[in-house]
Amino acid sequence: MKQLFFFLAIAVFSFGPLKADRPNIVLILSDDQAWSDYGFMGHADIETPNLDRLAKQSLVFERGYVSAPLCRPSLATLVTGLYPQQHGITGNDVDGYNQRAALDKPLRDSFHKHSSIIRELTAAGYLTHQSGKWWEGSWEDGGFTDGMTHGDPKRGGRHGDAGLAIGRKGMKPVTDFVDHAVEEQKPFFLWYAPFLPHTPHTPPQRLLDKYSAPDRAEDVARYYAMCEWFDETCGQLLGHLEEKNVAENTLVFYVCDNGWAAPSTNADDPNQELWKGYAQRSKSSPYENGIRTPVMISWPGKVAPQRSADFAHTIDFYPTVAKAAGLEVPSHLPGLDLLSADARAGRDRVFGVTHSTHNMTLGDPDDTLQYLWCVEDQWKLIVRYDGKDTTKYKALHVWDKEPVRLYNVKSDPNEQNDVAEKHPEVVARLKQSIEDWRADLWTPSRKNQ
Template structure:
């Protein structure tokens, strides 16, 4: 076949334009979004965070290519409120789900009243546009696996998922969704295949019941950690590596389908953990508490070519994930969200315009589902190196040992010098206490609870 010289000239001129247009179209394609959320994992228990024993090679590999924030926080150190924050982008005192369950002190767990209160808590999700719902407006499909407390995956706005939710059997916090990771990731792979077939961007919520108890790791992993350690600690360490293995499986699935190149991955844990060597679950000052091993988590954002890698000193919070993911998807971020859209800073490496983060702690059992402050135990604020923790007289029903509140006065810690919060400096720095207490009051004015103070 012969072509005229004029046709060839036109073709040669057009090829760069066509290529540029296709490249721009590919570049403009909204990114896939993946949330990797571990369950009950200490902030230091990773290779990339310097743990001398726990091995997390897959997360380490992602972290090397990510913007890593070692000083990340969740505003509430308890499972359900923390996950509700990720769905709504709001503090627990705003979204209203402050604890895991209505208090059985005021209604027997088998009573109709108790079930009505459970249903009312789930209905609080209806007051917000969840992240999956906001992403759906941008053409996204979404998949839920792992933990979910707020009813079925459809109730939370996911287009696909595993959890049937309350009032189905086992619907308290995940039912069938809790199998993910521990029993493979087949449901995720099916969803990824559907996304490819539909040519749709997607949001993947991977919140497995790992390393959460029961600590039942594969024997091959447990054997790696048995040398000289209490069995309970070895099991927890092995669970951390097992979770890491499943993250590697998800990465393989993305890469095999050609999806990784245009995917943003965000990692964090829902709340902290210190494994108690005596076998009785978690140690004090970890899960359910406002101390660092309750609320601190490394947070990283991965998207090679779009997000500048490096370890960052900025303060970040799980509240930022909703607006950042929504902005990455091309959605409009509401100014009512307390978190920050970090996309510009993630791409440039510039410092985040923030010097303070806030948090709050409530009892596991919700004393009054319409009055969050009835269960308020703590408020805290971090400014630079300083952390101020104030204690309140909210009601605790079960889990008394988790909230001893033995130190009645303000607690002030220098987290840079004392990351394990061993020394209360409140008496040495009354000016810092006063300044940070004022910040707390301006952020969230407590009107119904009394601060516990030293007599």
């Protein structure tokens, strides 16, 4: 009997809580989808029955935010729990496209020096799988035990490469991984980040026919169809968890990397230029359609389904998952455990940044910084960054006059009315909050973590 207790103690010391106490963890990460474009968020036309069902089983944060409105820095925040100016991934490329292969490696090497929730889960005995979007090298580079992305620039490795087939070309790699983990009787972590509903918008014809209408632009119809196609793949994944009888002990975390809107939705506005095939006040912008996302956490028997008015943020993924898995949460992380109502109650505002989409500078994240933003209750302040001459990194969402804009995002969620001149005291308070936040990021306890 003493020997039994000895081996049990060794297991707990080595791997945290025993296997039965540790949930499987599934991250579902949609790609380029506006915060409003789901059935459970009230969209009038887009149907997402599988995510709607998940929402009914989840703690739902309708006011979730990303650290940056662009896929690579947004995903890097999920992995590290840090803001872009801390982990160093501020855009999609180093020096545009010209020297990507040569210059990206030192940036990745610097990024991988930060603590990672993926490596922590792997070290704790989890089987971990990468599929879909993944920018930082191969799945091995990311610390996964298995995966799809090779990350080899000589073979066109970038932002997911072979992993981008997941969802669009079936679900077998991830369902096989779940089957393997069940056979091995080990807890698992699944990074499911399909290239959906991201362009190219090539949905099944049946879905395109469903959303096509005489009064609807084709780019909008294609996007709507892609949103439902993504939802169908989520249903396949969640259904497989149920078939394998592991859904009851699986924490599902849902979030989107950044927003998106079809180009035709702002084509009638002469002040809004189109960029890379999406509307300007969406992806890569500091507006709600760029930075806002619903966040859902489902954990049967552990998390009561409800809608929360509290803020959620992508910096919270690491501490939330680490806590649920029984791991130590690094003290330098700025996020909080979203499953703690007390922790959420202590947060009254959230922050983030917008950088140039390209031309990252290793060791100088402010070099391409364009905007900083803060949301507090109904107020949202956007501040244009004027710290450097950034003319070669032209701001895609620039305005000509005032360096700040203030919106009441509860009464004006589409941010049509700048009320900065009417509320100078709010502007001053939130601007100071942004300055304090930036200073706090570089305190000794957080610097170089």
